[in-house]
Amino acid sequence: MIEFCGIELEHQVINASGCFDVLAARQVFGEALVERFPFAAYVSKTVTLAARAGNPPPRLWESAGGMINSIGLPNPGVEVYLAHHVGEYARLGVPLITNVMGSSAGEFAELVERVAEREEVAAIELNVSCPNVATGLDIGADPRGLRDLLAVVRPLTRKPLIVKLTPNTADVAACAAAAEAGGADAVSLINTLRAMSLAPGGHGRPWLGGRTGGLSGPAIRAIALAQVASVAARVAVPVVGMGGVSSGADAAELLEVGARLVAVGSESFRDPAAGSRVAAELAAHFAENAA
Amino acid sequence: MTTPFGRRVSAVLSRRLVGRYVVLGIGEEAAVAEPGQFYMLAAVAGWGGGVDERPYLPRAVSVLYARDGEVGFLLEDVGPGTHRLCGLGVGEDVYLVGPLGQGFTPPPPGIEAILVGGGVGIPPLAMFQDRCGGQALLGFRTSEHAEAASLFAAPELATDDGSAGHQGHVTDLLDDLLETRQDIVVFACGPPAMLQAVQSRVARHQVPAQLALEAPMACGYGACFGCVVDTVAGYKRVCVDGPVFDAAVLV
Numbered sequence: 001m002i003e004f005c006g007i008e009l010e011h012q013v014i015n016a017s018g019c020f021d022v023l024a025a026r027q028v029f030g031e032a033l034v035e036r037f038p039f040a041a042y043v044s045k046t047v048t049l050a051a052r053a054g055n056p057p058p059r060l061w062e063s064a065g066g067m068i069n070s071i072g073l074p075n076p077g078v079e080v081y082l083a084h085h086v087g088e089y090a091r092l093g094v095p096l097i098t099n100v101m102g103s104s105a106g107e108f109a110e111l112v113e114r115v116a117e118r119e120e121v122a123a124i125e126l127n128v129s130c131p132n133v134a135t136g137l138d139i140g141a142d143p144r145g146l147r148d149l150l151a152v153v154r155p156l157t158r159k160p161l162i163v164k165l166t167p168n169t170a171d172v173a174a175c176a177a178a179a180e181a182g183g184a185d186a187v188s189l190i191n192t193l194r195a196m197s198l199a200p201g202g203h204g205r206p207w208l209g210g211r212t213g214g215l216s217g218p219a220i221r222a223i224a225l226a227q228v229a230s231v232a233a234r235v236a237v238p239v240v241g242m243g244g245v246s247s248g249a250d251a252a253e254l255l256e257v258g259a260r261l262v263a264v265g266s267e268s269f270r271d272p273a274a275g276s277r278v279a280a281e282l283a284a285h286f287a288e289n290a291a
Numbered sequence: 292m293t294t295p296f297g298r299r300v301s302a303v304l305s306r307r308l309v310g311r312y313v314v315l316g317i318g319e320e321a322a323v324a325e326p327g328q329f330y331m332l333a334a335v336a337g338w339g340g341g342v343d344e345r346p347y348l349p350r351a352v353s354v355l356y357a358r359d360g361e362v363g364f365l366l367e368d369v370g371p372g373t374h375r376l377c378g379l380g381v382g383e384d385v386y387l388v389g390p391l392g393q394g395f396t397p398p399p400p401g402i403e404a405i406l407v408g409g410g411v412g413i414p415p416l417a418m419f420q421d422r423c424g425g426q427a428l429l430g431f432r433t434s435e436h437a438e439a440a441s442l443f444a445a446p447e448l449a450t451d452d453g454s455a456g457h458q459g460h461v462t463d464l465l466d467d468l469l470e471t472r473q474d475i476v477v478f479a480c481g482p483p484a485m486l487q488a489v490q491s492r493v494a495r496h497q498v499p500a501q502l503a504l505e506a507p508m509a510c511g512y513g514a515c516f517g518c519v520v521d522t523v524a525g526y527k528r529v530c531v532d533g534p535v536f537d538a539a540v541l542v
């Protein structure tokens with residue numbers, strides 16, 4: 001058992017927000033998904049106040065050792081999320097972490113209040129870092145903005161608040177310190193790095209419907225390691241490390257530099273059961289090192 | 292029937308050339324799939340490290356046949372992913388997730404299925420004809436590509452260069468048919484331009500059609516929201532809500 005912000009977890013591997021849709025996966029894989037749920041907690045895709053359709057396609061580009069996405073946070077809005085999704089997620093038998101994103105401190109406050117009412121929600125992750133939505137980037141890229149945001153939302157709930165930091169900033173450790181000073185219970189990183197790809201044809205036209213997108217996968221793992229190390233050295237609150245993890249060895253490195261938990265994102269696209277595999281490899285890795 | 296959870300490893304059991312395409316048979320104990328469904332495939336060895344360090348993600352590939360412990364695929368080498376898959380030899384291991392997606396819905400009794408296929412889009416139609424019959428209209432670039440028409444019974448052919456069958460587009464063949472027939476359902480799979488041409492023709496003649504779409508995919512099972520297509524009900528994921536869509540819902 002692993003303790004994280006007062007929550008008991010079976011192991012140290014959870015999913016990265018937006019990289020595993022439980023409702024779709026259950027439709028495809030049936031009850032096996034619930035019986036063999038790959039993660040120690042389930043982190044929802046980002047929820048916003050109003051429904052969002054997301055960005056126009058194309059939304060994906062495969063790049064060297066990774067991928068660029070401009071999904072644009074499609075979601076049905078907080079009403080539908082609370083009415084129809086929370087109950088389904090609670091059936092998984094693992095703690096539920098709800099990821100929310102507002103375009104202002106006021107919107108964040110409304111989201112946190114609504115979500116915190118629900119007993120099924122173990123913790124709330126604040127997405128202040130999605131590079132696809134201009135406002136998210138602004139709040140999370142600036143330590144002062146983060147302090148102001150937490151001053152508004154921290155008093156609203158006793159549930160653990162996890163701040164998902166943006167890597168698209170000059171000093172991520174300063175942002176982490178601001179989140180901690182504002183009362184965050186944990187920080188998570190890294191989100192995707194702002195990136196771009198051009199449509200074939202040599203016209204200089206962006207390929208992605210959102211023009212730019214976010215880079216993920218093995219291509220960002222070395223950056224994730226550096227940022228997690230610098231944040232873990234700076235703050236006392238637990239750190240959820242992610243970015244390019246595709247094996248137990250990758251996960252172990254993030255833990256070695258100070259992460260408490262590891263999240264698996266893009267690797268789940270390649271293998272729906274990647275979470276369980278990474279957790280098993282991690283356990284084997286520890287057993288080997290202890291021997 | 293649900294899809295087995297997680298990625299499995301299986302070996303290539305057979306490989307043959309059909310014109311400019313490669314047909315791979317991969318071991319799959321419970322080989323059950325519907326025409327129009329697909330798998331996500333990746334080679335276990337040597338995935339990555341091609342041009343621009345690709346491929347990274349697995350590739351969506353339609354089922355050509357599923358029987359006797361083997362699932363078959365038709366591949367065209369168009370980039371690093373299909374290049375690696377086309378180069379697989381018998382005995383080499385493949386990661387597979389599938390079968391995935393919603394396939395074709397067979398027509399009601401008395402209604403004939405018209406199967407309109409272009410290039411590497413023909414596998415779902417070949418599988419459909421094998422199970423439910425129907426008249427195939429196939430379009431290819433050249434007679435060499437058109438050798439893949441051998442996967443069908445009594446197909447009508449069109450080629451861009453006129454080296455086999457009618458010179459022109461496969462939709463020319465469909466036009467002739469739509470002039471005289473209304474008791475049909477059109478099933479189509481092929482390049483976007485062909486599907487658009489089919490869509491506007493069936494709309495004009497008020498004939499129902501089911502179109503199997505392609506979209507860039509990362510996961511194939513609804514996890515990434517990367518594969519959306521615009522419909523009258525908003526963006527839908529091609530991998531879980533499709534790949535087969537009623538032509539009338541696509542905008």
Ligand SMILES: Cc1cc2nc3c(=O)[nH]c(=O)nc-3n(C[C@H](O)[C@H](O)[C@H](O)COP(=O)(O)OP(=O)(O)OC[C@H]3O[C@@H](n4cnc5c(N)ncnc54)[C@H](O)[C@@H]3O)c2cc1C
Pocket residue numbers: 060061062063329346350351352353354364365366367368369370371372373374411414504505506507508534
């Ligand atoms: C449901 C479904 C079924 C399919 N069935 C088959 C099948 O039966 N047989 C078959 O051969 N193919 C099939 N495909 C198509 C195949 O999955 C894609 O063409 C795949 O992208 C090929 O990968 P590649 O690396 O070979 O080529 P890519 O390099 O991916 O090139 C293919 C196309 O993708 C675009 N592209 C180019 N570079 C990139 C990049 N870096 N990132 C994103 N897009 C890029 C371009 O438009 C290019 O023409 C299917 C696709 C879907 C969605």
Ligand SMILES: Cc1cc2nc3c(=O)[nH]c(=O)nc-3n(C[C@H](O)[C@H](O)[C@H](O)COP(=O)(O)O)c2cc1C
Pocket residue numbers: 016017018019045046069071073099127130164189190191192215216217218220242243244245263264265266267515516517
């Ligand atoms: C397709 C896709 C969708 C994502 N959606 C979200 C999201 O809704 N909210 C969020 O906070 N992060 C989102 N992310 C970022 C991931 O949670 C994660 O921070 C990032 O992908 C790095 O991890 P990875 O390299 O393991 O994928 C998304 C990433 C991808 C690739």
Ligand code: FES
Pocket residue numbers: 507508509510511512513514515516517518519528529530531
């Ligand atoms: S390919 Fe990921 S949602 Fe369709």
